[in-house]
Amino acid sequence: MSTNATVREVLKWASSFLKASGKEAAAAERLLMERQQWNRTDLLLHLDQAMPLAVKKQLIEDVSEHGSGIPIQHLLGYEWFYDYSFKVTKDTLIPRPETEEIVDKCLKRNPDGKTLQVLDIGTGTGAIAITIKKERPSFSVTATDLSAHALKVAEENAEELGAAVRFKLGDLTEPVQDEQFDIILSNPPYIAENEKKFMDESVLAYEPKMALFAASNGLEIYQRLAKELPERLKAGGQIYLEIGFRQGKAVKSLFEAAFPTAEVSVEKDMSGQDRLIFVQLS
Structure with missing residues (x-):
């Protein structure tokens, strides 16, 4: 040149x-x-x-x-999610468009004005929790994560974006074991160890493995959530869980067993892939 x-x-x-x-x-x-x-x-x-x-x-x-191999987001230090800029580090997953779609569905089903209690499990950068608080100021939003480093990033993002989110350190619902919520969301680890060979090398090298992989062929966290969430969800409550595109049937079965009187459905993303388990209690 x-x-x-x-x-x-x-x-x-x-x-x-x-x-x-x-x-x-x-x-x-x-x-x-x-x-x-x-x-x-x-x-x-x-x-x-x-x-x-x-x-x-x-x-x-x-x-x-x-x-x-370095991700663009790590070069810049941030990623856009729902038109908000979120700091990202090696301790957090990079927020992705598929998760934006899940947040969008939750927001469309739950207009502002109500005083709903919301829980985001495994918050990472805080993208889900903070976006919901920004878009629905009347909601009371809590976020948990097992990683203290990730939680620090989420807290920094919340402060930068002016979002009053309550953050709790701990495993899944353990930090909120005496509370109940109207809406529970999570983008948990759901990749099976044997799928590692199909993944982009930059994801494996630069994103936290504890936020990517789960035992039991990728279903371990869903199995645990199916046991824990019945005690954490209020009557008439909703659950939004991001899933791998092959996991719809298996995760749906887990939550049908956990919530036998609820409506449990698998919903697709804009690419036509199974991406969301939605649970609606009566």
Whole structure:
């Protein structure tokens, strides 16, 4: 590249580099836009302008590190979730669009104004709990996590976003064992150990394994939740659980047994994959 290469020319090189490294070519545009705080229109307006040396240097460094396997979110230090920016670290899962869909379904079924008690189990960055509190200020939201390091990140995110969420350290519902809730949500570990060979290497290298993998072919946490949640859910309450796309039938059976009079359903994400177990008590 010449010293006065345009944004278009540098992006073309960066995209080709990432593609050759087995990464999404579009990541180059995202890295540039995030670093420069540009939207799509800003990018289009700058395409034929010379890229400043400092900007070029940062982009080359970013695509090189991303090409080596470092997630974009770890390079930037944050990820967007439901239009909110959440700090991410090696101690937290990176929030993903599939989980946004689950939060969206919960919000659409539960309008603001009521004083509902909400529990987010295994909160990680706090994305689920904080988003629900931001979108439904009248709700009282509690979040638990087994990792003190993850909980610290969640607390920082809540403070940054001005969300009054109560955080509790402990395993699943143990920190709230004397309480009951109107809504319980969780994106628990659900990947079986034997599925590790199919996973992206960057996920294995940079995201916490305790938040990814579960015993009993990925069902262990659902089995435990099916035992614990009947005591934690109020009459008329709801449960939202993210699942792996092959787990719908098995997890549905667990919760039908745990809540024999409830409506238990498997719901799909926008890609048509089984992604949510929804429990509605009468």
